Amino acid sequence: MADTLNIYQPIKATVERVIIESPLIRSFVLIPEKEFTFKTGEFIELTINGFGEAPFTPSSSPLENKKLEVTVMKTGYVTDRIHALETGDVVGIRGPYGRGYPIQKFYGKEILILGGGCGFAPIRSLLFNLIAEKEKLRKVVLCYGAKTPEDCIYKSFVEELRKIDKFEVYRSVDKADQSWDEKVGVVTILLEDLRMDIENSVAIVCGPPVMMKYGTLKLLEMGYPEKDIYLSMEKNMSCGLGKCGHCMMGKYYVCKDGPVFTYDEIKDQPNIWL
Ligand SMILES: Cc1cc2nc3c(=O)[nH]c(=O)nc-3n(C[C@H](O)[C@H](O)[C@H](O)COP(=O)(O)OP(=O)(O)OC[C@H]3O[C@@H](n4cnc5c(N)ncnc54)[C@H](O)[C@@H]3O)c2cc1C
Ligand code: FES
CATH class of the missing domain: 2.40.30.10 (Translation factors)
Structure with a gap:
């Protein structure tokens, strides 16, 4: 049949x-x-x-x-x-579709996560996974940025995360109000004061394109190798199955080969930050 x-x-x-x-x-x-x-x-x-x-x-x-x-x-x-x-x-x-985070490659390492706006969505799923496997990790540092305090999402999840051994959370907003007692400025300012063992660390970035671009450049400046920077890419999609071609980024179908890529894999493809 x-x-x-x-x-x-x-x-x-x-x-x-x-x-x-x-x-x-x-x-x-x-x-x-x-x-x-x-x-x-x-x-x-x-x-x-x-x-x-x-x-x-x-x-x-x-x-x-x-x-x-x-x-x-x-x-x-x-x-x-x-x-x-x-x-x-x-x-x-x-x-589900695509290629997600290669969690096993993160074992034994420090994990630095840089997220902005709604880019916290995949990161929260990743954090649930990392919490469940925390014995296999050295530490997890989340740096998250939003426009204003009221744009910060998952407020109670962040409070719970801060109580977990090996997990650190730092947040910034572009524009603060009186309720805000964390950092003010673009999310990359959170990277300034961090102490990471870069040789034994991976970095993960997810957020709006402009943040992905400047976040990646900052991580490279800090000394992260291109192969250890993981980016979750968003392109307009239709089929999600590698058939329609809507999501093409150079030689890659983002829906099938990604959405998670290392910077090393995609750095020479056209328009990666658009
Ligand atoms: C793999 C993947 C995962 C995603 N995960 C999330 C998620 O967890 N949460 C979330 O809020 N959004 C996510 N997005 C983005 C989401 O798919 C788009 O915001 C949505 O398709 C917009 O549809 P719309 O009909 O409301 O907007 P439209 O009316 O089609 O467009 C409105 C605006 O959104 C922009 N836009 C449309 N599609 C996308 C897209 N795929 N990426 C970025 N901008 C787009 C358009 O350029 C336009 O400026 C993801 C996208 C991809 C490719
Ligand atoms: S969305 Fe159709 S090929 Fe990727």
């Missing part, structure tokens, strides 16, 4: 909870109709019936397969519709 499997067919998932993270960012806890497994850094396509679909990297733990969380910034047509979702609504999900 011919194989009739439709690779674009999503499975159903029900919205269990909506969490308002900031004025522009919401998280959605989804219950898939069957168990859904992913590795941290891989992405899914989320479908809103009658509107369309968009790629998101789950922000929840990859060790949990009955629930899935995505954190979505409102930027346009599909994300506007996602922000209107309420408890009980049904969406479609397909995937």
Whole structure:
């Protein structure tokens, strides 16, 4: 019998909870109709019936397969519709796709994570994974930046992370208010005072393109080798399956060869920061 499997067919998932993270960012806890497994850094396509679909990297733990969380910034047509979702609504999900973080390569090392804005979403999933494997790591340092204090997401998660042995968190905002007692300035200022054993360390960057660019340049200046800087790349995507060509970045399909690349792999490809 011919194989009739439709690779674009999503499975159903029900919205269990909506969490308002900031004025522009919401998280959605989804219950898939069957168990859904992913590795941290891989992405899914989320479908809103009658509107369309968009790629998101789950922000929840990859060790949990009955629930899935995505954190979505409102930027346009599909994300506007996602922000209107309420408890009980049904969406479609397909995937997981792509290549995530090679966690085993991080064992025995210090891990420096640089995140900005909604780039905290894949990083939170990664952090859940690193917490579960912390005995295999030397330390994990998270540097996170947002525009203002109210744009900082996952506030209670950050408080919990700060209590965990081997984990350090530093935050900055571009514009502070009276409630803010952490750093003020672009996120790369957090790298100035860090003490990392760079030879035994890897760096991970995820955020808006401009932050990815200047973050990477700063890490190179600090002495991080190109092969030890991991970037989670975002390009416009359609199929998510390496078929339509929308996500091409030079010789790579970001949806299939990435979204996680080392800087060494992509530095010579065109328009990597666009
Ligand atoms: C692998 C991957 C993982 C992602 N993970 C997340 C996530 O966890 N949370 C999250 O909020 N967003 C994530 N994104 C970005 C998200 O997919 C886009 O914001 C979304 O597709 C925009 O759809 P829209 O119809 O609302 O916007 P549109 O109406 O299509 O466009 C509005 C604006 O968003 C820009 N845009 C559209 N698609 C993308 C894109 N893929 N990347 C960057 N900008 C885009 C457009 O250039 C335009 O300026 C991810 C993207 C990729 C490729
Ligand atoms: S999104 Fe279609 S080839 Fe990558």
